[in-house]
Amino acid sequence: MAPVQTMDAVRWGWYLPRDGALHGPALDAHLMLNLWIALGLLVLAHIVLLVGLMVRRRRAQMPVVVLECLPLLVLTVLFAWLAGRSEHLWAAQRYVGAAPAAMQVEVTGEQFAWYFRYPGVDAAFGRTKLQLVSAAEGNPLGIDPGDAKGKDDVVTSQLVLPAGREVDLTLRALDVIHGFSAPEMRLKQNAVPGQTSHIHFTPTVPGEYAILCTQVCGMGHYRMQATLRVLPAAEFDAWLKGLEAAKLANEVQR
Ligand SMILES: [Cu+2]
Numbered sequence: 001m002a003p004v005q006t007m008d009a010v011r012w013g014w015y016l017p018r019d020g021a022l023h024g025p026a027l028d029a030h031l032m033l034n035l036w037i038a039l040g041l042l043v044l045a046h047i048v049l050l051v052g053l054m055v056r057r058r059r060a061q062m063p064v065v066v067l068e069c070l071p072l073l074v075l076t077v078l079f080a081w082l083a084g085r086s087e088h089l090w091a092a093q094r095y096v097g098a099a100p101a102a103m104q105v106e107v108t109g110e111q112f113a114w115y116f117r118y119p120g121v122d123a124a125f126g127r128t129k130l131q132l133v134s135a136a137e138g139n140p141l142g143i144d145p146g147d148a149k150g151k152d153d154v155v156t157s158q159l160v161l162p163a164g165r166e167v168d169l170t171l172r173a174l175d176v177i178h179g180f181s182a183p184e185m186r187l188k189q190n191a192v193p194g195q196t197s198h199i200h201f202t203p204t205v206p207g208e209y210a211i212l213c214t215q216v217c218g219m220g221h222y223r224m225q226a227t228l229r230v231l232p233a234a235e236f237d238a239w240l241k242g243l244e245a246a247k248l249a250n251e252v253q254r
Pocket residue numbers: 109110111112177178179213214215216217221224
């Protein structure tokens with residue numbers, strides 16, 4: 001379990017949204033490193049220009065390797081190192097799999113809403129069928145009633161997660177490409193029709209955060225938003241158990 005923080009303990013600057021995920025500080029530090037290097041290069045370029053203007057008469061006598069090859073080599077190595085570092089941070093949420101104990105949640109984008117599915121007490125998602133998709137009939141994801149694994153699946157319009165526990169999100173889309181984005185969790189990943197994508201993270205700070213769509217997915221794109229609620233573990237357990245019990249009671253009545 002990752003340490004749970006309070007909002008008061010979280011520091012954030014004016015330039016970035018507050019940071020509520022375990023991997024966030026490393027990404028923010030990398031961003032700041034990029035900005036400081038860019039600032040350093042800007043200052044250096046001006047110094048080189050100024051010195052070049054002042055000693056321009058002697059410049060032609062300087063070896064080409066000093067004037068052009070050396071800066072090019074230094075910049076190539078620097079940018080390759082930065083690219084490798086950022087790729088490593090990016091892949092940590094995607095290509096490196098989540099821990100086996102991570103909580104599974106499925107996120108589905110549809111014009112113009114997000115749906116979140118929890119696998120229920122059996123910890124397994126039920127089968128879905130596209131022809132069964134019907135938000136009007138209370139089955140926006142097309143969960144197949146013939147699959148026992150889907151009986152206890154819970155679908156919500158709000159993503160609720162426990163603080164301090166790793167979460168593995170499976171992203172799907174029903175129609176067009178949507179962009180799942182939770183800025184305070186430093187998450188952004190496309191949801192693509194016909195594909196499943198994974199992204200995992202650990203929310204650490206209880207609170208309410210925005211979920212946005214970052215792909216222009218149609219006329220209603222601007223209102224494709226949802227809320228992420230991060231709760232202390234005990235509160236989350238009570239919330240999920242309440243939903244699962246209601247779902248199972250509903251199934252028994254049918
Ligand atoms: Cu969208």
